[in-house]
Amino acid sequence: MSVLCATRISRFVFLVPLVLFLTVSGDVEAQTKVGNIYPIELNDAVDYTGSPDGSLRLAWEHTLTYPGATYMAAHFRNFQLAPGDYLEVSDADGRQSYRLDGRGKLDAGTFWGQHVKGSTLTLRLWVRNPSGAQGFQIDEFAAGFEDIGSVETQAICGSDDKENAVCYESSHPVEYDKARAVVRLLINGGGLCTGWMVSPDDLMVTNEHCITTNSDALNTDYEFMAEAPNCSDFNCQLCHDGVVFSGGTLIQDNAGLDYALVQITSGNPAATYGYLEIDDRAAIVGEEIYIPQHPGGRAKELGIFSSDGSDTGGICRVFSTTRPPCSGSGYNDVGYYCDTEGGSSGSPVLARDSHKVIALHHCANCPNRGVPINLVYAEIEQFLCADRPSRLVAAATVTGDNEVLLEWNDADVVGVIEYVVERSRTQGGPYEIIATLPDTSPGVAGGADMSFLDTDVSGGATYYYVVSGSDGGSCVSDPSPEVSALATGSCTLEPIFGGVGSVSNAAEIACTLNLSWSLAIDECGGPVVYNVYRGLGGSFIPSPSNRIATHWAGSSFTDFDQLISGGIYAYVVRAVDLANGVEDDNLNLLAGSPTGPGGGACTTVSVCEDNPFVDVEPEASTECVNSGFQLSAVTTGGSGDFAYQWLRDGVPVPGATGASYTPVLTGPHAYNVQVTAATCVDAIFDGSDSQITMVDAPFFDGVELVDNAHSETCGVDLSWNAATGVCAGPIRYFVYRDTDSPVQLTAENLVAAGISGTSFTDSADLVTGETFHYRVQAQDASTGGFDGNVVEKSAFADGPGSGPNAVLNYDFEDASDISDWTVTTGPGLHTCGEWAQSTDSARRPSGGSGNFAIADNQCNPLFSRTSTTMTSPAVPVTLANMTSVTLEFDMWYDDDGAESGSVEVFNGSSWQTVWQDAGSDVNASQVMDVTAEAAGNNAFQVRFDYQDATQDRWFSVDDVQVIAHVEVACSTADAQPPSVPDGDNGTQPIRAERLDTNGDALQVNWDASTCGSSSYNLLFGSLSDVSSMGIGGSACALGGSGSYGWNAVPAGDLFFLVVGSDGNGTEGSWGVDGGGGERGGFAASGQCGATTKSSTDSCR
Structure with missing residues (x-):
């Protein structure tokens, strides 16, 4: 395993x-190959x-x-x-x-x-x-790939009259809506066809030459509503995403009639996109048609119009019903000049009068042809509806006030299990479903009559009804003949109202939004008034809790109550007929956002007159956390006592209930204050939040540059831009180093602390060729806050002369560059286009710039051939300490299949091929390892060979370099001696004990194990100079034991410290001061031969 x-x-x-x-x-x-x-x-x-x-x-x-x-x-x-x-x-x-x-x-x-x-x-x-x-x-x-190859058989009759489907959304809404059921098919990962839904049970029809086996159906992606969003949008293969259902089962197919019936099994697309009905009849010559399709696998297009002379009126029509079939025999195809393409296979051909399918498109060559759908229907009807019920007969009777009794006969087939009742206020529809009733005599044909009592009717109104029988699936009867009834009783109709028409910003000093609408039409006598509802944000559900105006008269309303500048408010307006108190139920919603004049901030106002206007000052600022900064609520007008509640990011701050507030949370936040007069229920706010950023750290971009010092002693140079800040400072910098990324900010990784400048050279314990990662943090000494940036950069150290060395370098900018190379023609056929300098940006290789070299076959319009070679001058590649040699260049090889191209190098005795064309285009930068051929070679050469090119192809190169990579080792410097632990983290601090009563001798002990040094020095000075760390003397080379008997203690009040020493002029850090900086600065004490001071923090 x-x-x-x-x-x-x-x-x-x-x-x-x-x-x-x-x-x-x-x-x-x-299928169109994609x-x-x-x-x-x-x-x-x-x-x-x-x-x-x-x-x-x-x-x-x-x-x-x-x-x-x-x-x-x-x-x-x-x-x-x-x-x-x-x-x-x-x-x-x-x-x-x-x-x-x-x-x-x-x-x-x-x-x-x-x-x-x-x-x-x-x-x-x-x-x-x-x-x-x-x-x-x-x-x-x-x-x-977009439009790979050519479309196998195009069927554009005259000019291409197809358009993106969305072009017809407004002008031909029924045709556009029917096309929703048309689906793009991606078969076995690489073939494209069209199909269409034929039943509510997710059955789909396409051509048998598209889906031939159950494996094809399984391995097909069925993509619905793959449409360009705009009429003029560019269209291409598999452009414009739709909704994909993946996987299906082949139900039945017939190669002779070229159809396949597939069950889509990965969802219920018919419920969303609908299905097309089949017109079970022969097509009629001259009748208008249209074809929704995915030609060439592109986003959906509609063929409605035709510029072919055979189609009168410029409309797609049936041209013939006797065209020879393009597959099978024993029947005739339907012919038409409506445009299609490869990939349109399987598209439905619909009659314009019924919008039902009359043919299954499957072949081309003007006239294009489709299988008569009645022949297909005869074979698949059993899967669509085995026994369709006959049309029902219904009757409508008024049986009392505000009720209509609808009755109809039981269906004549046993498969019907339910009945659908539809109703309309308009004769002929459109209808809406008002009831779905189970059959009271299931399994019986012609059983007991059915009925439904409609109690949701209004007196004085006429209602129109149709009823259908259904097996719960695809078998649905045609609707019954329409019946009607004039209801009696009270009028219960709601007003006819379109909802809010506009919401506009008044752009006044007080935050105000203006609403307007068209007057409603009453159905029960009126008068009509309006309820206005308001919600925050983009949407809401109207309810009594968010109603801001009740029974408002007129067609406009002005809202100014507690609106906040820049806030988003959504509105719904509903009409109420006072004759019956019925409110319409529209959910039409519009939103607006108030601002002041010219787009500036407006002021929030309150309905309660005792509430003041309020302004939070300042409106925006960046402040230090320890600066004592405060926000103030400045009130104007109002009366009585005011209660305050400060809010941060819209949430009340516990305990912040005064007229001023001191922010304590770092980072950017929005602040406001809620002010309420004692006599008011509602509150007032500032119309706009105050944007305040509290900081405790500097603003710092992190380390800017980390670079190899290329010095004999391994070193890395770091530099950065100075940090800025609003706190008191000073700003210090801390450098961390790690062999792993990301760098962890730990004491073990700290290599420099409290630096005041913007650069640092790290030279301690660096190993040649090893990569080290660095982070630099900025600290404000007055707050102790670090900026926290995560910028990390890395470098490795090596000796002088290391790095890439260009032993051959040509960018072909100068005319003399190409003259250094040897250009020849042959041995293949050659008429023109040998290697030369060019400025043609259309053929410049990717990565190149300016001039370049090209062997270009576009040199003669007729039968040109190009065979040419360009060979570099010979160069020695003999540098010491080389680790590798690379050949680097930009190239564009435009392939047609007939030519050949190669890149070769001379190893001193023969030419070796390092790149050979593989029959495909290459336009990219190249890096090739030629160490074996170049290292130590006194006469290394490069050549570009291009043979037998035709068809306007080319081979271009730029920025040709041979790079010798050299690595010189640097020496590892000794680690800087650490300071003595300061005791802050559980270690022992320095201790001293008198050895005699007058203090001439002291026993000094310190922690020499936590961060041990090979030796230590003791530094001392007068206690009066401790603030400046003035050093007056020393005791040197105390050893590494951590204990020293000091027998020559000078007289006076002294301070002293122990520092590490490497014995070669470097002493350890003296620790950090209260501001985080190096105690005593970065200059060495000068004692005990020390000329350099370590910059590391105190050892903890």
Whole structure:
């Protein structure tokens, strides 16, 4: 078993495709090929280990990337996950995502996963089950490209009259709505067709040459509403995301009639996007038609109009019903000049008068052709509705005030299980469903009559009814003939009202929003008044608790009560007929935001006259936490005593109930105050929050530069921009170093503390060639607050002369550059286009700039051939201490398949090929290791060879360099001696004990184990100079034991300290002062031969 003990993250980029081939005879419009299939062996998730403690964890992660791809999909084999585990499949940013569990799609085990748009496919295996499982393999993946290859058979009759579907949303709303049921099919990761929903049970129809097997149906992505959002938007293959349902089951197909009936099993798309009805009849020559389709796999387009001369009036029409079939025999195809393309296969051809399907489009060549749908319907009817009930007969009778009795006969088929009652106030509809009733005699045809008592009717109003019988699925009778009744009794109708019409900002000093609406039409005599509701933010549900005006007369309302400047307020207005007290139930909502004149802040006002105006000062500021800064509530007007409650980010601050407030929480926050007069119920606020930022640390961008010092003693130079701050300061800097990233801010990693400048050179314990990571923190000494930046930079140290050395360097900017190279023609056919300098930006390689070198076949309009070689001058590559040699250049190789190209280097005795074209375009920077050919070579050369180019292709290069990488070792400096621990963290501080009564001798002890030094020095000075740390003398080389008997103690009041020493002129830190800086500064004491002082913090 392969144990996955940690998250594995990897990225593969593939270049060699396994091409899809599609074989279709005659004029049949094949699937449009949209992508390539790429073999891969990805077995890392096989026999994966579970989660021992049952917690959800990421066990495996893998990313497939194909640069430039428009979509990606993976093919899974032997998929089996344990219960509770799942595979998450997504694009790079997680916007498109789905999960697979168990045996995967439809429990198939081996299948194509759903595609995601873009060039990256991320897979994450999440496990919770402790047992683990078989896992899965990925043996191939698909990557799609925009308009790859050519559309197999185009069927544009004259000019292309198709348009993006959305172009017809307003002008042809029924046609647009019907097209919702049309779906884009991505089959087996690489083929595109069109299909359409044919029943509410999620059955779909397409061509048999699109979906031929159950495996095809399983491995198809069914994408609905893939439409360009705007009429003029660019359209391309698999453009404009829709909603994808992945996986289906093949119900029935017929190659002769070229249809396939598929059950989409991964959801219920028909419930959302509807389905198309079949017109079970022969098409009629001359009748108007339209074709919703996904031509070429693009976003949905509609063919409604036609510029072909055969279509009168410029409208798509049936041209013929006797065209020879393009597949099968024994029937005739329907012919039309409505435009289609490859990828339109499987589209519905709909009659304009009924908006029902009359043909199944399947082939091209103007006239384009479709299978008569009545022939298809004869074979699939059993799946759509085995026994459709006849039309019912209903009657409507007024049986009392405010009630209508509806009666109808029981259906004539046993399969009906329910009846749907629909009602309208308008003759002929549209209708709305008011009841769904179970059959009272299930399993019986022609049983007891059914009835429904409609008690939701208003006196004086006429109601129109239809009834349908249903088997609960696709078998639904046609609606009954419409019946009507004029109800008696009281009028209970609500007003006819469209809701709020506008909400506008008054832009006045007081925060005000103006509302307006069109007057309602009463149905019961009136008069009509209006209720106004208000909510915060973008939406709310109207209720008595948020009603701000009741029975308002007129068609406008002004709201100024407690509105806050810049706040968002949503409104609903409803009409009330006072004749019956009925309020309409519209939810039409509009929102607005009040501001002052010119877009400035407005002032919040209150309905209560005793409340004052209030202004919080200042409106914005950045302050130090220990500065004593206060916010003030400045009131104007009002009367009586005021109560205050301060708010931070809209939340009341406990105990903050005075007229002023001192912010204590660091960071940016919004402050306001609620003021309430003693006689008022409501409160007043400042119209805009005060934006206050409290800080205790400097503003610092972190370390700016970390660079190899390239010195004999290993060193790294650091520098940074000075921090700024609002606190008293001074500002000091602390440098941390670690061999791992991220750098941890620990005492062990602190290499410099309390620096006042903006640079530092680290030279202690650095090892040549080893990478070290650095962070610099800024501290305000008055507060002790550190800025907390996370900027981290790294460098390694080596000796003088290390680094890259260009032994050959040509950017082709000067005309003389290319003259240094030898340009020849042949041995292939050559008429023009040999290597030369160029300024043509259209052919400049990616990464290049300015001038470049190119062998360009676009040199003669007719039958040009280019065969040419460009060879560099010979250069010695003999530098000492070389570790590697690289050849680096930018190139654009534009491939057509007939030419050949290569990059070669001369190793001193023969030419070696380091790059050979693989039959595909390359436009990228190149880095090639040529150490074996170049190192020690006195006559190293590079040449670019281009042979037998045709068809306006080219080979261009720029910035050609041969880089010798040199590494010279530096020496490791001794570690700087540490200071003596100061006792703050549990260590022992320095202790002294008199050895005699007059104090001429002292026993001095210190902690020499926590951060030991090879030796120590004792420094002393007069106690009167302790504030300046003035050193007057010393006792040197005390050894490393931590104990010293000082027998020559000078007279007087003294202070003294013990510091580490390396014996070579460097003494340790004296510790940090109260401001966090180095005690006594950074200059050495000069005692005991010390010329350098360590900058590390006190050892703890």
